[in-house]
Amino acid sequence: MPELPEVETIRRGLSELIVGRTVVSEVHDTEKGFPNASTDVAAFLIGATVIAVRRRAKVLLIDLSTEHTVVVHLKMTGQLVFRGEQSFGAGHPNASLIGKLPDRSTRVTLTFTDGSRLYFNDQRKFGWMRLMPTIEVPNIDFMKKVGPEPLEADFTPEQFAERFKRRAKTNIKAALLDQTVVAGVGNIYADESLWEARIHPKRLVGSLGDNDFQNLYTGLRKVMNLSLEKGGSTDKNYLNAEGKSGQYLDHASVFRKENTPCPRCGNLVEKIRWAGRGTHFCPHCQK
DNA sequence: CACTTGACCTGTCCGC
DNA sequence: TGCGGACAGGTCAAGT
Numbered sequence: 001m002p003e004l005p006e007v008e009t010i011r012r013g014l015s016e017l018i019v020g021r022t023v024v025s026e027v028h029d030t031e032k033g034f035p036n037a038s039t040d041v042a043a044f045l046i047g048a049t050v051i052a053v054r055r056r057a058k059v060l061l062i063d064l065s066t067e068h069t070v071v072v073h074l075k076m077t078g079q080l081v082f083r084g085e086q087s088f089g090a091g092h093p094n095a096s097l098i099g100k101l102p103d104r105s106t107r108v109t110l111t112f113t114d115g116s117r118l119y120f121n122d123q124r125k126f127g128w129m130r131l132m133p134t135i136e137v138p139n140i141d142f143m144k145k146v147g148p149e150p151l152e153a154d155f156t157p158e159q160f161a162e163r164f165k166r167r168a169k170t171n172i173k174a175a176l177l178d179q180t181v182v183a184g185v186g187n188i189y190a191d192e193s194l195w196e197a198r199i200h201p202k203r204l205v206g207s208l209g210d211n212d213f214q215n216l217y218t219g220l221r222k223v224m225n226l227s228l229e230k231g232g233s234t235d236k237n238y239l240n241a242e243g244k245s246g247q248y249l250d251h252a253s254v255f256r257k258e259n260t261p262c263p264r265c266g267n268l269v270e271k272i273r274w275a276g277r278g279t280h281f282c283p284h285c286q287k
Numbered sequence: 288c289a290c291t292t293g294a295c296c297t298g299t300c301c302g303c
Numbered sequence: 304t305g306c307g308g309a310c311a312g313g314t315c316a317a318g319t
Contacts, residue, residue, distance in 0.1 A: 003312065032296090058313075075313050077297085105297085124296045126313070142314085170290060179314080187312050235312060236299090255312095276292075278310080 004184025005227035011055040013241030017082045021112040033107040044068040057183035069134040078127030161213035168206035174275040193220035254280040
């Protein structure tokens with residue numbers, strides 16, 4: 001579900017809410033909570049204090065005082081929601097998105113010393129949590145293969161263009177979604193950044209010039225930064241650490257905007273199936 | 288190795 | 304209203 005801006009929004013929220021808190025108990029669904037579950041899970045969780053919450057690509061890393069880290073991938077529908085004393089009443093705008101917790105899709109519940117809780121919810125069960133020694137996190141296959149962070153200050157347009165070279169024969173949409181090229185791009189920001197750069201999603205990577213990569217680099221950073229400002233994109237399931245939705249989609253140019261006028265040229269936005277995903281673009285001004 | 292396709296799950300929406 | 308099929312923001316394994 002969440003892409004880089006959504007996961008980063010959750011990370012920022014969790015940093016405020018759970019760093020310094022100590023776990024007193026945990027409940028997990030063995031199959032889809034901690035798939036590697038054993039007595040070790042409780043051994044390194046109970047009594048552990050949260051030291052930091054980090055992010056790499058779309059993966060969240062919750063570092064514990066036991067020198068272990070909870071590694072979380074939310075995939076399509078995962079949520080990490082913190083609840084203190086108060087929860088949403090029936091009249092709250094988000095009450096329909098998520099009400100009382102835990103619910104039927106709760107996979108893991110961590111309870112802290114003051115009774116506050118962190119819930120890992122996941123309707124489609126694609127997401128996962130793992131507990132492992134902090135020092136081993138960089139050795140996860142995904143961590144070794146994943147590309148650079150697109151919002152890092154020292155990431156240049158030249159490096160961005162260079163990363164795409166080995167995917168010259170595929171189309172630009174598929175290449176953008178490839179996490180080994182650049183980290184954190186998913187379907188929403190792939191479509192939005194291609195619109196910003198005026199590049200058609202079917203264009204072959206090898207046919208793009210320096211100028212195209214420069215525009216795509218700029219466009220990707222623009223849409224991701226705007227989304228961070230708006231608290232991410234809530235399509236169906238996404239919620240931040242406080243259980244609130246994000247507003248980026250109110251500002252989207254093409255994503256979920258099929259059959260509405262392109263904000264740039266006025267022609268109708270199209271939706272097709274491409275690179276295995278719903279793909280939104282303006283057939284008039286994206287070439 | 289590069290590239291594409293299907294599988295993993297549940298819920299919802301759309302057409303008949 | 305009921306039912307089948309397509310589709311949903313991500314990644315991986317297995318196929319060509």
